[in-house]
Amino acid sequence: MSTTLPQLDAITGAPLIGTWASSLLYMAELHQAVYYFSNFKQDNWKLKSYVAAAFTIDTISVVADYACVYLYTITHAGDLVYLTKQNWAVPLHVISTACVAFLVQTFLAFLYWRFTKNTIIICFLSILILATLSAGFSTGLIVVLFPAFKDRNKVRISGTVYLITQVSADLLIAGGLLWQLMEAKSLFKGQRRINNMLNRLVSRTIQTGIGTAVIAVLALIVFLIDDKTNIPVGIMYTSGRVYVLSMLINLNIREFSGRSQNARTTSGQRGTVRITHGTTYNFTTDFYPSEPDRTSGYPVKSSVLATASIPETQPSEIEMVPADAKQVPEV
Template sequence: MSTALPHPDAITGALLVGTWASSLVYMAELLEAVKYFRAFKKDDWKLKSYIAVVFGIDTISAIGDYACVYLYTITHAGDLVYLTKQNWAVPLYVISTTCVAFLVQSFLAFMYWRFTKNTIFVCFLSILILGAFGGGLSAGLTVTLFPAYKDRNKARIPGTIWIGTQLAADLTIAGALVLELMKAKSLFKGERRVNNMLNRLVSHTIRTGTATAVIAVVALIIFLIDDETNIPNGILYTSGRVYVLSMLINLNIRDSFGRPQNWTTSSGPRGTVRGAHGTTYNFSTVQFCPTEPHSSNSESIKSSAWLPTLQSPANISDTQPLDIEMMPTDTKQGVPEV
């Protein structure tokens, strides 16, 4: 076996820089997680458990990244034979990042299905998500069985499938959500506040979808050019953090819309918020449904955690009780209290 010292920039340097970037994103992720569990205590326990599991797996992945660098630079510093192999933390990061991406993409796909009920398209998304999941697990298993850097070419096919299908899934989900949000804007012509909210959602969806896609495509290109360098690994160190961060922001954005100044809150078992424009808004931790009480032919759309819906009054009574209900004020009372 060759004991030639690999170039430290490509082996340990790329991983070290990757942990620095990962730490910055993880701090933002941690703040969003604390914000979510503090602000949305009434969310369904299943959703909160799901978030906790995703966050926990990503935390394990981040710890594994630090362990990988520590083993290379401290524990086995100067060990030329050790530097020619990928330690146990490398497949750990591949498998954990794959699991995080799978859970977050599945969550977004489910939210899209709740919004559109487009089962055929969601099945297509599921194929991409499962393809990325299988490719990632295969890549992690290959690295476990063939840890030497000279054998990295054995992971080329599963690694390409993993990153390629993950990239396709990210872009497809982001594009589909943006398209549905743009369609929703046509239902709220003249509603400046709602349109501003939708514009923010569109902007956020594009940013998060683009971020994960850029990370994936840059890592894939570098890996195909040189499969013995750790630069793709260093880049992908931030991937899991970005996925979880985008998921948490999608949930926490519900708290950032605030409340218009012409709404008042009245007491009641569910809490009612009254608007002055003859529009009824029903908010829950899973969906919110603005309704025009005087329109008999309103269009109906289903909603996800952050997407607005418009329902006819007849449909309101058929839905489950909501946490917050926004009812129109009596028009005879004039402008409601602030």
């Protein structure tokens, strides 16, 4: 049996560096989570439970990442046999990250559907999201059954499918949301406050949507070049954090005025901009289709609401609809 240590840079070094980057992102994620649960207490309990589930699973993934590095570098330091295998923390990381990706992609796809009601695209997105989850679970289970690095070729197909479908879903969701935001901007030319708000939403969508796709593409390229190392694993250590951050930022960006406010669909709230009929970005996802407007009596979408800073000299609420929408007179 060989007494030569394997290349530690690829086996333990890459995951170690990955945990450093992951730690920085997790601190940002924790900050965003505390902000959300502190400032949006009136959000529907289903949404808050959904966010809590994604955050909890991602925390499990973070713990698995630390455990993987600790077992390699401390508990089994110098153990040549152990260094030729993937420990239990690797499949746990893969499966938990796949679950986080599923939750966040479903959340963003749901937002897109609430804007557009485009059933065809949503069905295609659903197939990609489910394929990503299935391939992630398959990859994790294969690693459990065949932990040796020499058997990495057994996860080549499932791992490739996992990363490709993940990238496709991320880019399609981000592209769809960007398209809706740009359409909304075209409706409000010359309205500086609204355009500033939409510009911020465009920026956040690009940053969060492209971030996860870039990570997956890098991991895929490295994996296809050399599948006998932990470098792809180290790259993917940051993926779950970026996913949860994208969801939390999309929720927390509702606050623009610097004050702690809870976004609610009530007609008497000051400082809100409601854009209906799928022409803008949705943040208050209450998981129910509509609720009655307390002043006019007409049903309105409960989750097409974004908070903005509007001077008190202006009306407390501005209803914005497409130019060709039929106006219903107030009773």
